[in-house]
Structure formats: C-alpha cells, structure tokens
Amino acid sequence: MNRLIALVLGSVLAAAAAAEEVVIGDAAFPLNTPFCGT
Amino acid sequence: MRVQELVPADEIGTSGWVTKIEWQAAYAATDARFFDLELKLCHTPLDELTDRFDDNYGGNTPELVAEADPLSVTAGADEWFAVPDMTPYHYDGAQNLLVEVRWRVDNEKEVDCWSWASDRLRYLSNYGYDAESGTPSVKANRLRLTLEPEQAVAGTSWGVIKAGF
Numbered sequence: 001m002n003r004l005i006a007l008v009l010g011s012v013l014a015a016a017a018a019a020e021e022v023v024i025g026d027a028a029f030p031l032n033t034p035f036c037g038t
Numbered sequence: 039m040r041v042q043e044l045v046p047a048d049e050i051g052t053s054g055w056v057t058k059i060e061w062q063a064a065y066a067a068t069d070a071r072f073f074d075l076e077l078k079l080c081h082t083p084l085d086e087l088t089d090r091f092d093d094n095y096g097g098n099t100p101e102l103v104a105e106a107d108p109l110s111v112t113a114g115a116d117e118w119f120a121v122p123d124m125t126p127y128h129y130d131g132a133q134n135l136l137v138e139v140r141w142r143v144d145n146e147k148e149v150d151c152w153s154w155a156s157d158r159l160r161y162l163s164n165y166g167y168d169a170e171s172g173t174p175s176v177k178a179n180r181l182r183l184t185l186e187p188e189q190a191v192a193g194t195s196w197g198v199i200k201a202g203f
Binding site (some may be wrong): 017018019020021022023024025026027028029030031032033034035036037038 | 039042043045049050051052054057061062064065070072094111116139143144145146147148149150151152153154155156161163165177178179180181182183184186187189
C-alpha cells in the first residue's frame with residue numbers, strides 16, 4: 001500500500017516538473033534572418 | 039554566416055536545462071539547406087551586444103550544443119523549427135543567454151522568420167563564417183526555448199518518499 005502511494009506521489013511530482021516552453025519576442029514582421037541564403 | 043542573438047534572463051524567467059531552441063517561419067519554406075551548421079549557447083553578463091562576436095561571451099566559454107550538415111528546413115507558415123539533436127545546456131537563470139548560429143555554405147534558399155524590434159542591440163550578424171565582427175541590430179528573431187526542470191524531480195522525490203516510510 002505504501003509503495004502504491006509513493007508511486008502515485010512520484011508520478012504527480014514528475015508531471016509537475018514537466019518541460020516549460022518560453023517564447024521570446026513577437027511575430028511583428030518577417031526577416032530573412034538568420035537563415036538567409038548567402 | 040555567423041549570427042548571435044541575446045536573450046535577457048528576465049525574458050526567460052527560469053533556470054534549467056535548455057533542450058530545444060526554435061525559430062518560427064513566417065512563410066512556408068522548402069528544403070532550405072545550411073551546411074556545416076553549428077549552434078552554440080553561452081552565458082553572458084552583457085545586457086547589449088557589441089559589434090565583436092568573441093567579446094559578447096563576456097569571458098565565458100560557449101558550448102557547442104548541436105551540429106547539422108546540412109540543416110534542412112522545411113516548414114509551413116508560422117511553424118516552429120529547430121536544429122535537431124541538441125545537447126541539453128544548463129542555464130543558470132541569472133545571466134543572459136547568448137544564442138549563436140553559423141554555417142559555411144547554403145543552397146541559396148532562405149527561411150524568413152518572425153521577428154520584432156527590441157529596445158536594445160541584441161542581434162549581431164555577418165555573412166562570414168569566421169567573422170570577428172558584425173553589425174549589431176535591435177531587430178531580433180522570435181525564439182522559443184524549451185527548458186527542462188533543474189533537477190530530476192521525480193528521482194529525488196522518489197527517494198524522499200521512500201525515506202518517509
């Protein structure tokens with residue numbers, strides 16, 4: 001029983017530590033940078 | 039081409055392992071190839087870029103986190119794309135982050151990326167792969183960073199939980 005509780009708690013904590021996506025800046029205008037053909 | 043982009047710490051807002059960096063295509067692009075491409079990350083104390091690439095490391099050593107030869111970009115409008123197979127980079131959450139990309143040759147196709155005008159010089163570029171200096175700009179690309187938690191929370195918690203029984 002204790003092991004079951006621990007597994008559940010571990011899963012919850014693991015889910016809480018999921019990856020985070022951070023967006024920097026806006027989609028204000030297009031630029032051919034940095035991936036411009038040279 | 040050699041490019042550096044400065045990302046201030048307050049815009050990232052957390053520490054952790056950077057596992058992916060993405061750019062957002064403004065228009066559809068098909069098989070734009072960039073050969074001998076390198077992606078480097080580096081902490082920097084600078085709040086604004088100088089016109090000299092190496093000075094922008096601020097005394098830190100950049101880490102090579104991904105390579106592609108070539109990086110082939112095919113993306114629809116507004117789709118995000120990345121350099122694949124990136125080695126996670128530990129970001130401390132305090133210093134600013136410098137993102138550097140460079141490649142030697144390409145197939146003369148381009149990927150227009152969504153960009154914006156920032157309030158400081160945070161973008162530096164030069165067409166030369168080995169360029170030492172470039173032209174800084176306030177215009178910057180929109181980026182998406184994926185950060186994994188600082189610690190392996192699940193593993194740590196498992197030990198703590200077991201110790202409690």
